[in-house]
Amino acid sequence: MSLPSLPPALRAPLLGFAALGLVGVLATGPVSGAIEAQQQITVSRERLARAQAAALRPPQRAPLVAADADALLAAFRAHLETLAAERAAVIDAAKVEPDPAEPTLPRLRADLRGTAEGLYGLLHALESEAPLMAVEEADLGVARAADAETGRPTVMRARLTLRGLVTPQPEAGGRGR
Known part of the structure; x- marks a missing residue:
């Protein structure tokens, strides 16, 4: 049994969609990793800003x-x-x-x-x-x-x-x- 041949006018767009799907699948991993890294960087910057603000505050004085x-x-x-x-x-x-x-x-x-x-x-x-x-x-x-x-x-x-x-x-x- 043989697969029916597709007309050349449909073959090019289908190959383009398949290639685009492959690129999307391959790019999803690094893009989601980059988004997660950006979120971690934002959280780390917020922690650093809080730590710097705490360091600038004068120390609490002890009572007598x-x-x-x-x-x-x-x-x-x-x-x-x-x-x-x-x-x-x-x-x-x-x-x-x-x-x-x-x-x-x-x-x-x-x-x-x-x-x-x-x-x-x-x-x-x-x-x-x-x-x-x-x-x-x-x-x-x-x-x-x-x-x-x-x-x-x-x-x-x-x-x-x-x-x-x-x-x-x-x-x-x-x-x-």
Whole structure:
């Protein structure tokens, strides 16, 4: 049995369609691979942009933390003394007050004196420099008015209430019981 012969007018278009189909089948693999690679490149660029943005953000500052109230007060006082020494400020008192509602977040109280600029700089440093502290209350007033004759500046007073963090202590021998 023999296959009927196709007229020459139909043979050329059918061979063209067959060749086009073959090219389409052969090109589908690389084209779909290229599309998938482009999608992976786009996802990678987005990840890189997020990583670069995260790297440019300033690091999170840790709060003032200690193992107990005495250590917290010592760390608070040392931090205040460092900040006061850099500015025109004097520490009159610093103490820690436990908060029964928040046992791990005791109140830290400080009484300070200094120039308006010195106290402002100290407050700003407390809230923006490590260790990070949030001022809960601030009572500001004039301790001594300026004296134009002697050239003395106004001395301000500040009573601050801040929060520290006491890390909970693990119970002794709690694991083996």
